[in-house]
Amino acid sequence: MNIQQEIANTFEKFFCSQGYKKTAVDQVANALKISKKTIYKYYSGKEEVYQFLVDRFAQAEVKKMEESLEVVEGEEAKLEKVNSLCFERLQNAIDAGKQEAFSFFYPSDIMVESFQKAFKQLIRTILLQGAERGSFQIDNIDLCMEYLEAIIAKSIELAKVGNYTQMEKQNMEVVFKIIRPSCCTDG
Numbered sequence: 001m002n003i004q005q006e007i008a009n010t011f012e013k014f015f016c017s018q019g020y021k022k023t024a025v026d027q028v029a030n031a032l033k034i035s036k037k038t039i040y041k042y043y044s045g046k047e048e049v050y051q052f053l054v055d056r057f058a059q060a061e062v063k064k065m066e067e068s069l070e071v072v073e074g075e076e077a078k079l080e081k082v083n084s085l086c087f088e089r090l091q092n093a094i095d096a097g098k099q100e101a102f103s104f105f106y107p108s109d110i111m112v113e114s115f116q117k118a119f120k121q122l123i124r125t126i127l128l129q130g131a132e133r134g135s136f137q138i139d140n141i142d143l144c145m146e147y148l149e150a151i152i153a154k155s156i157e158l159a160k161v162g163n164y165t166q167m168e169k170q171n172m173e174v175v176f177k178i179i180r181p182s183c184c185t186d187g
Helices: 003-018 025-032 036-042 046-069 075-095 110-133 141-161 164-179
Strands: none
Touching: 003 025, 003 036, 003 046, 003 110, 025 036, 046 075, 046 110, 075 110, 075 141, 075 164, 110 141, 141 164
């Protein structure tokens, strides 16, 4: 393993054991018996290392989710599957007593933020594919993503205190009302 990976892995251990705010470059340098200058040779600071770790874990999450989508046909079914994966992750967090850590807008750790990044990346990809095929009507992908993130975030907050299964279903109903072409809706 090279020194850059060792630095990232050591930061990861500190981030996981004591949190981002309490982790200092000095600690990592001391743990690795290297100078802070060596760390700064590879990373501009702990923020860059944190983002590197988020990206690394997000790539693994995307790959895992894409594998579960390989057998799913059609963009709507893929969106439903990704939505289900999100709520499944939420349910696991609730079961583990960590529902406060699972916040869509205020990530508390690397794994949560990585999952969110992977989730958003997959949703965006599915939406763009659906728009290309005419399954979805999307005029502004960035605005659409903001709407969907807000809907999903609110659904997650409500699911924490309410009926998890019902929120998962209602979430998709609202999402489809936004992205389905008007010729395909009942209104």
